[in-house]
Amino acid sequence: MKKARYPIILAVMISCFAANAGGAAHKMSPEESVVRSTYARVTFAAQLGMLWHAVELDEGWPGLNDGLALSKAMNEQVRFDLTDFKVGELKDISAASWTSLIEGPVDVLFIHFVEMPVGFTKSNKKRDFYITYADAAWKPAAPTAIETLEERAHTSPVPSVNDVMRSLRKPNGGGEWTRYASYSVVASLRERSISYRATFLFSANGGEILPLDYATGMGIAPLVKTTMYPSALVDTAFREIPFVQAWILSSEIKGCKNSSQPEVCCDPVTGRCGIASEDLQRSLGTQIDPDTRSLLPSRLPKEKNKKEEK
Numbered sequence: 001m002k003k004a005r006y007p008i009i010l011a012v013m014i015s016c017f018a019a020n021a022g023g024a025a026h027k028m029s030p031e032e033s034v035v036r037s038t039y040a041r042v043t044f045a046a047q048l049g050m051l052w053h054a055v056e057l058d059e060g061w062p063g064l065n066d067g068l069a070l071s072k073a074m075n076e077q078v079r080f081d082l083t084d085f086k087v088g089e090l091k092d093i094s095a096a097s098w099t100s101l102i103e104g105p106v107d108v109l110f111i112h113f114v115e116m117p118v119g120f121t122k123s124n125k126k127r128d129f130y131i132t133y134a135d136a137a138w139k140p141a142a143p144t145a146i147e148t149l150e151e152r153a154h155t156s157p158v159p160s161v162n163d164v165m166r167s168l169r170k171p172n173g174g175g176e177w178t179r180y181a182s183y184s185v186v187a188s189l190r191e192r193s194i195s196y197r198a199t200f201l202f203s204a205n206g207g208e209i210l211p212l213d214y215a216t217g218m219g220i221a222p223l224v225k226t227t228m229y230p231s232a233l234v235d236t237a238f239r240e241i242p243f244v245q246a247w248i249l250s251s252e253i254k255g256c257k258n259s260s261q262p263e264v265c266c267d268p269v270t271g272r273c274g275i276a277s278e279d280l281q282r283s284l285g286t287q288i289d290p291d292t293r294s295l296l297p298s299r300l301p302k303e304k305n306k307k308e309e310k
Contacts, residue, residue, distance in 0.1 A: 029087045031181035035200050036268035039080040041223040044273035046077040049133035078136040081186040094162035101182045104196025110137045111219030118232040122291050131232035171203035178204045229262035234283040237292040251275050
């Protein structure tokens with residue numbers, strides 16, 4: 001029974017995604033699929049961030065020595081319930097109020113995107129394994145409350161969609177923003193939640209995407225297209241840490257690989273992200289450099305550590 005502890009705890013994480021996906025089981029436009037996958041990646045990245053801080057032995061974060069506390073912290077990470085999607089051509093709503101696309105609090109939820117190499121050096125040769133994650137937190141209240149779009153409406157006219165589009169930056173590849181996907185959000189983190197409306201804009205050829213999520217201060221933007229493969233965990237000796245091993249196995253997902261690069265892929269219908277099975281099996285089939293195991297003793301449970309020392 002003791003060996004099953006981590007898989008049972010981590011199975012709860014998988015069920016959380018399925019529970020949030022009830023409203024997504026319908027014929028989905030490509031734009032809605034992009035939006036849902038992006039927010040699913042944010043949740044996955046935030047959970048991965050909690051795990052990475054534990055592996056790095058960062059102070060002030062739940063550690064590997066308490067699997068229950070770490071699992072709880074991962075499960076309580078930010079998640080987004082998305083409903084009421086409106087998708088179409090911007091030209092068809094040019095005269096509509098901007099608040100039909102964007103409404104609610106501004107810059108209240110901090111999403112810090114991190115992508116960094118983790119280097120291992122052997123015989124003066126360094127090899128980097130990458131980790132991508134996010135830290136999520138509520139921002140402290142400012143001395144003066146941040147105005148919402150509703151509050152601004154009392155003192156100044158609310159612009160139309162066309163007014164805002166004229167002042168908005170153009171796609172980097174040229175052309176115009178032509179399509180939109182607008183939706184309602186309930187963002188939850190620990191015991192607090194907020195509701196608002198946000199929008200993704202799409203360029204003419206669909207090659208560029210601009211997420212307008214004011215509540216997160218646009219912090220979700222880097223997660224629209226990132227592959228986010230956790231090489232630092234699956235390609236190194238860190239994968240032999242019991243908690244990490246259980247997380248890896250529970251995070252494998254089949255049938256959603258899209259990129260030629262190793263990736264974390266997401267199912268927009270279920271809202272679940274995971275490590276693409278094809279990439280994970282390739283990583284697990286590659287032998288670990290035994291020299292990297294020198295990092296393990298301080299990260300293994302005390303009981304296992306004592307056995308290894310004997």
